[in-house]
Amino acid sequence: MTQALPPIPPSQPSPPVPPSFPPPSFERSPSPQRRPRRAGFAVAVLTGALVVGGGAGVAGAALYDAASDDGAGSAGTSPLRVVDNGDRPATSGSVESVAAAVLPSVVALSVNGGGAGGSGSGVVLDTDGLILTNDHVVTLGGEIDARQAEVTVSFNDGTKARASVVGTDPLTDTALVKVDGVADLKPITIGKSSNLDVGEQVVAIGSPFGLDATVTSGIVSALDRPVEVARDANGNATAYPAIQTDAAINPGNSGGPLVNMDGQLVGINASIRSTSAGQGTESGSIGLGFAIPIDEVMPIIDQLRAGETPTHARLGIQVSDATGTAGSSDTTLSGARIAAIEKGSAAADAGLREGDVITGIDDHQIESTEGLIATIRSYRPGDSVKVTYVRNGDQSTTELTLGSDA
DSSP states (O other): OEEEOOOOOOOOOOOOOOTTSOOOOOOOOOOOOOOOHHHHHHHHHHHHHHHHOHHHHHHHHHHHHHHTTTTSOSOOOOOOOOOOOOOOOOOTTSHHHHHHHHGGGEEEEEEEETTEEEEEEEEEOSTTOEEEEOHHHHTTTTTSOGGGOEEEEEOTTSOEEEEEEEEEETTTTEEEEEEOSOOSOOOOEEOOGGGOOTTOEEEEEEOGGGOTTEEEEEEEEEEEEEEEEEEOTTOOEEEEEEEEEOSOOOTTOTTOEEEOTTSEEEEEEEEEEOOOOSTTOOOOOOSOEEEEEHHHHHHHHHHHHTTOOOOOEEOOEEEEEEESOTTSSOOSOEEEEEEEEOTTSHHHHTTOOTTOEEEEETTEEOOSHHHHHHHHHTSOTTOEEEEEEEETTEEEEEEEEOEEOO
16 A cells, blocks of 8 residues: 555653663673783784784794793784775765755654644755645644644754744645744755656655654656545545655655755655555555655645645546446556546536546556546646547547646
C-alpha cells in the first residue's frame, strides 16, 4: 500500500534503571604486561629503525628478537598508523556539498492540537519566514483542523520559533506556515522538477523519526508515478504524479525537500510504499519513497501566499477502473471508464460519453482511475489537453479545455 508518512509522536523518556543494578562502568582495556627494561629498549631501537628504512628495519627486528629471547612473554605491538588528510573541502556536486548548501534551509516541525501531537519537516521559501510543508503534517494526518495546529519550528542552528498556518491544500497535500521575527533565514533555491531524469541522483533531507537534519541520497527511480494517499468524505482524492526515489524516506521526512545535485528544490517528500498491512503501525523505508513534483505545486503555493483558495483542474466526470475495452472482448487494454458525466462539464462539451474508457492524456498513458486523477492534478484550469479514449472497441481522440473546481 502507498501511504502518506504519518506524523511522528514525541518520544517517551526511557524508564529509570532499577536501583538494584548499579550503572555500568567503563574501563580501559587491560594493559600489556610490562617487560624487562632491556626488552623495552629493544622496542625503542626497532621503532627508530623502521623509520629509517627497510634495511635498518630488518636489523632492528633481528636485534629485537635476540634481546627479547629471555622468556619475558610475546612481542609488544607497535602503534597503529593514523593518516590525517585534514578536513578536505566538499567536491562540487557531491552529496556533501549539497547537504552543506541545503541544510540551513531545512526545518523540523513539531505540531500539537486537539490532544494529539506529531512532527515533520519543512523548507524555508523566503526571508520573510514562509515555510513549505505537507498538509498532513499540520493536520496530523487529518486528525485536527489546521486552524487548531500549534506549530513549533526548529531551525538548523538550534533556534526555535512558533509558527502560524498560512493555508493548506489537502488535494495536493500542500501547506504553508510562517514564522515572524526570525533573522538570517536562508531560503532554498527552487528548481524545475520537469528537468529530472530517471537515474538522476537526488538528496532527501528532513527529520525521519524525529532525527533532525538527516541526509539520505539515492536516485530518481521513476517519474510521473500515480500516487493516491487519501480521499475525503466527498470522494475527492489526494493524488499527484510523484517522483519516485530510492533515497531513504521515513515517517517524519514529510514536508522536507528532495533536491537535485545542484541543491535545488525539485520535490516535497510526502509518502512511502509500505509492506505493513496492520493498522496503526509505522513502516520504514523499503527504497520506495515518493515526492510531490515542485512544478505541480508552485501555482498552489502562489495562491496560498496570496490568501486565495487553491483551484484545481477537472474534467467533470466520475470514473472507475476499466479492464478490457468497452463493448469488446479485448482484455488487453486498461484505463479509466467514465461512470458518470456532468452536464456542461469539459468532458461533456468535448463529446465524451458514459462508458468511454480514457487511456491517455496528452502523452501520459492512463491505466487506472488513480492515474487519471494524478495526471489531471498536474494541469491547471484552462489548460488544453488531448484525451485518448476507447468507445465500442474503437480508439479516438478529442481536444478539450479543462475546467476548474472553483
